[in-house]
Amino acid sequence: MGGDTIPTQTFLNLDQDKKDRIINAAMDEFSNNQFEHAKLSNIVRAAGIPRGSFYQYFEDKYDLFYYIFELVKDKKMEYLSDLLPNPEDKPFLVLFEELFTAGTRFAIENPRFVKVFSHVIDSKGEIYDQMVKTSLEYANTYYVDYIKNDQAKGRLRSDIDPYVFAKIVIDLTLNVSLDEFGISVEELDYDKMKQRITQIISIIKHGVTKGDANV
């Protein structure tokens, strides 16, 4: 019975310590390697369980990854969920700054999670299609509507293509926030990131040109 939970009931029955060891080992492997390069052999060795046991807990490698990736998404949602409902019609740039900040905080506080995430983003393979493509497309339309709304209210220049702007915003959050030349996620520092966000928002908001009113 209960044969179609994603991890098996057997896994859920495990004592917490063993579960933690497995999750930990998987997290390590998946944060250091893309899915296809992650090796079950490493995971079972690091977790200190026999290979055979693993297959009592999960269907296969993909199944494990799916489980881990859900953990990552859930964690990220903890950081973002308060911001998204948007009851009081915040300007888009305010929402953007809040999301950007929350996302950065998530990255700093959960570096391994972010690395798992980044591998999927970069992979652009099946896993990407199945696990994040839809979310990003959703974010895109969400942003586009938001931007159009702000344009209608005169908060944003109406000659800007909402799709292009939304794409920039998403790319910035995905890339700029997470890495820097030679600096890995583990070494991020909150104050520095906060400054960077302020800078980025300022550029997006006012542009880089000096003393120049916009068109």
Added chain:
Amino acid sequence: MGGDTIPTQTFLNLDQDKKDRIINAAMDEFSNNQFEHAKLSNIVRAAGIPRGSFYQYFEDKYDLFYYIFELVKDKKMEYLSDLLPNPEDKPFLVLFEELFTAGTRFAIENPRFVKVFSHVIDSKGEIYDQMVKTSLEYANTYYVDYIKNDQAKGRLRSDIDPYVFAKIVIDLTLNVSLDEFGISVEELDYDKMKQRITQIISIIKHGVTKGDANV
């Protein structure tokens, strides 16, 4: 003799047709797969040469990839090299727009090349470190200096961190120019891209805020 050219002399001696078949097959495989997932078996099959012959032409898979990647870089340089010397002290934003446009033209006219390139960018592995990291770091400092110079001349806001701005510029050229949700490099259209570039430059230049002079 000549034992340390990258492809062997034997390869260089091959008749053009056979060379082309090999390069073509390699290009196909490397544009559809990251290095580690690219299969020599596919390449030799597509090129119509026996497996053993391949090892008379190249040291190994990595060697072949290196050769192919050089071809890609050379091709890209054909598009960019005129712009980089910068004799007449162009404003940074003008240079940026020119590079962006040239890069886009390269992408549209050589989609397979771009895909090879993107795989490396996304891989963030050894290949990335060896083949593009240095170039990107170089580009970064080049931009930073350029930006500082423009700031000194009052063309750009001096409260902007040149490093952050340079990073944004590089990320935009690497990501925004190349893909879009659901649109692969093969389907890019020049006019559409030109519009997008104009939009992006405009946002960077003046910001997105309506009727708002900058700080």
Added chain:
DNA sequence: CTCCCATATGACACCCTTGTCACATGGATA
């Protein structure tokens, strides 16, 4: 003709992975 060297060839050895399976273990229950 035959010798020589560059080149061609594909079966094969080797490596490393994943997922399986027949068997072991152990605690609860009667």
Added chain:
DNA sequence: TATCCATGTGACAAGGGTGTCATATGGGAG
């Protein structure tokens, strides 16, 4: 103690990749 069921276990089959090597081929030189 006997039995049962969940769980543990690691040797192993199968698959799929790369690079090698013993052997074939073929054109030019003597």
